[in-house]
Amino acid sequence: MNDLVVRFEHIVKVFSEGTHREVRAVDDFSLSVARGQLVTLLGPSGCGKTTTLRILAGFESATSGSVYIEDRCVNDIPPQKRETSMVFQSYGLFPHMTVYENVAYGLKVKHVPKAQIKRQVAEVLSLVGLEGLERRSVGQLSGGQQQRVALCRAIVTKPKVLLFDEPLSNLDAKLRKGTREQIRRLQQELGITSIYVTHDQAEAMSISDAIAVMNVGRLQQLGTAEEIYSRPANRFVADFIGEANFLPARIIEVGDGRVTIRIFETEITVEQDSTNFSPNEEVEAVVRPEAVDVIEVDQGDVNAEILFSHYTGSVVLYALKLPDGSRMEVQVANPKERGLLPVGARVGLRLHRKSIHLLKKEL
Amino acid sequence: MRLSSYRRELQNEIKRLIHDPVLLSIVVVIFALLIIFIIFPLVKVVQFSLWPGGKFDPKYFLNFFRKTYYWRPLINSMIVGSLVSLFGTIVAFIFAYGITRTDIPGKGIFRLIAVMPIVSPPFLIALAAILLLGNHGVITDALRLNWDIYGLPGLVLTETMAYFPIAFMILEGVLAKIDPSIEEAALDMGASKLRTFLTVTLPLAIPGIASAMLLVFIRSLEDFGNPVVIQGNFQVLTVAAYHAVTGMYNMPLGATLAIFMLLPTLMIFIVQKYYVARRSYITVTGKPSGVGLKSTEPHVKYPVLALMIFLSGVILLMYGVVLFGSFTKIWGIDNTLTIQNYLYVFKVGGQYVLDTIQIALIATPIGGVLSILIAYLVVRKRFIGRGAMEFISMLNFAVPGVVVGIGYILAFNTPPLRLSGTALIIILVFIFRRMPVGIRDGIAQLQQIDPSIEEASSSLGAGFFRTFTRVTLPLVAPAFLSGLVYIFVRCMTAISAVVFVVSASWQLLTVALLYEVDQANLAAAAAYGYVIIAIVLTAIVFMRFVVERLFQKGFSPIARE
Incomplete structure (x- = not known):
């Protein structure tokens, strides 16, 4: 699997308005994608993920740096010659053509014989359950169907790389989950190398082989869904992926693959790569809301007072005040079983040892 | 960097x-x-x-300022342009206000009449003015008047009628886009209809009005068809340049007159595009709602309606008289069909x-x-x-x-x-x-x-x-x-x-x-x-x-x- 299909090398994209104003949309971005993988660019809006994708497609050119597709530098290759296909956020279907004409468009451009076009279009439409709709005008389709036509149109040409630009953001929540599964299944069955852009972390985590978290144009962390959630590289990633409490802690002892810290007057040993840490260092402990038990007062690592409770049915999220006055959030699943605690109640909190992740203090 | x-x-x-x-x-x-x-x-x-x-x-260029014969047409063009721009915008505003801001009947027809002069040869209006008000004009004869339509009055009348549709289309767009809730807010705070119009509606429409006036001014300045028919002794720049080129074969003079036509129009174009158009409040607040606040008070509605009927009548009369004239033997002398x-x-x-x-x-x-x-x-x-x-x-x-x-x-x-x-x-x-x-x-x-x-x-x-x-x-x-x-x-x-x-x-x-x-x-x-x-x-x-x-x-x- 060392066969790299896409390589970004030190991509910089500056949007300038004349010589006096400029925005660095992408800043020294490097990433490699192996054959058959689906890598997601995840980040808040304006983080440069779509610009990066459009640089790969050829709709934007990088200010500096290079893009390679199968070891060929494509910096100066126009989009139509890059053999990438994009599934657009707004689908970008040709409104004056039928479903068949939309899907066949890329094959016609390639001068594929007519009979073969017919066969391939029928084949790909049946993959997504759109057989029989060939003659429909795309305006007559539902949003979900339009989305699938866009997907068919992109995969039928067998591109080297398939690009997704927030393809699900125009669908409603229920449809989104099903389409997500469908995209992933197709991508794996056909083995198409894919790059997927989204700001929705749940979408990214469920669909990807690897996730590249981006912020202000820079790559923050590259890893599997599990890695970026449980071992975030920095405060931004920890905060952006899921919910996080950042608790102050001090390092007592550094061992091989383990770090002992003092947190809330308690000493806890955390399993983590220790090379970057040294004794007596002030660090931040990332504690997920679900990685804390709410127990009797004086029984846990620290006592706290309930300030507010957000009850949502499946879980209850307590906002708590710690002895030093700072605030912490803790989530309790299935509150029906345990009973809801009233605002003002004093409780004890016990941190799950394995789930604590330490970060260097950021200035 | x-x-x-x-x-x-x-x-x-x-x-x-x-x-x-x-x-x-x-x-x-x-x-x-x-x-x-x-x-x-x-x-x-x-x-x-x-x-x-x-x-x-630069002798032709300098001569332009020395001889009345040369600079007078520029002054004349400016006078005509200013008057046409003023009257044209007023007429256009009446139509635009009536159509977007009141509930008068027959809006479709008024709209059609207001844009009619756009699809006809512009100087057809001048021809109509002559047929109505010229020496043997219908009105001249009927009222036994002794006046001269040729010159400034004819120019202003015909160009106003020919170019107010441009102003109308701009003002209609501007007025339709003014959010009625802004006017309703003024009324809520106790302002009268008139006060609301003067302190809210009109100021919001001012960039549009300025645009309309400038564009009509340009159109008047560059109009050739109407002046060549009806200018009489009130020579304007376009016709002067035409005569210099085709009558006197004096190319340098024609070119010089052309430059003095080009300078003001280019200046106005730039002012309109880069200054006035940017002042527009509409694009800033712009939620095009389409439905304006309709004034139904009779003292607003009926005067507006009466003016629109009168103006539409004038336009229809002009087209009618040209149609009639096209079927007469010798206009004004033998009117048999x-x-x-x-x-x-x-x-x-x-x-x-x-x-x-x-x-x-x-x-x-x-x-x-x-x-x-x-x-x-x-x-x-x-x-x-x-x-x-x-x-x-x-x-x-x-x-x-x-x-x-x-x-x-x-x-x-x-x-x-x-x-x-x-x-x-x-x-x-x-x-x-x-x-x-x-x-x-x-x-x-x-x-x-x-x-x-x-x-x-x-x-x-x-x-x-x-x-x-x-x-x-x-x-x-x-x-x-x-x-x-x-x-x-x-x-x-x-x-x-x-x-x-x-x-x-x-x-x-x-x-x-x-x-x-x-x-x-x-x-x-x-x-x-x-x-x-x-x-x-x-x-x-x-x-x-x-x-x-x-x-x-x-x-x-x-x-x-």
């Missing part, structure tokens, strides 16, 4: 253009066309004025009809495709000189027709580009004079279309040409076709630029009409006018039929949000 990344982006742009030979060659060809057929004639005008006979000699004028038009002017239609049919599709192509490049492509391309191609919007015409005869009278006397020079004038409107509409239409549709095409492997013809052009087809109608109509009704480039072998209907007016053959002139109107209406109806046939499937090319 900043400068270097800017420079690197610039280098990337050049590289991209070189790697896209189709786009590169199209850009190069269009720039060549723009420079030859827009810039070059203007350069020639300046050259003939300041370098007459090849040496720098006859169709001899139309027979005359087809006998003497049959060739003109064919020439005009032929030239219009050639110029229309070329101008239409070129406009859409330039609009596409400007909106969708990034390349060096994109801003310059937009500016140059829109320049003729501000250049008076008379200046264009003089520029063309100066530029294309000698080899290598000897075009005078050909049909080609007329076609070129039409194409490059009407392009700005086509480009502006094309830009507006393209901005409504989701760019990812075209990106999808190129990501599927389609090159520039395929994407443009298979995706872009079908999507802008409705706007493209209505653009074609516009160009065709203007080809049929234009006079100011083409009057300089027509020749014995290629003659136009508008020029023939002018000739008949000159010969005091008013009935024949009126018949020519209605032949033009008939052709224009046929074209409009035909195109509407085609559009409905083509698009009855009813797709919407506008991206769904």
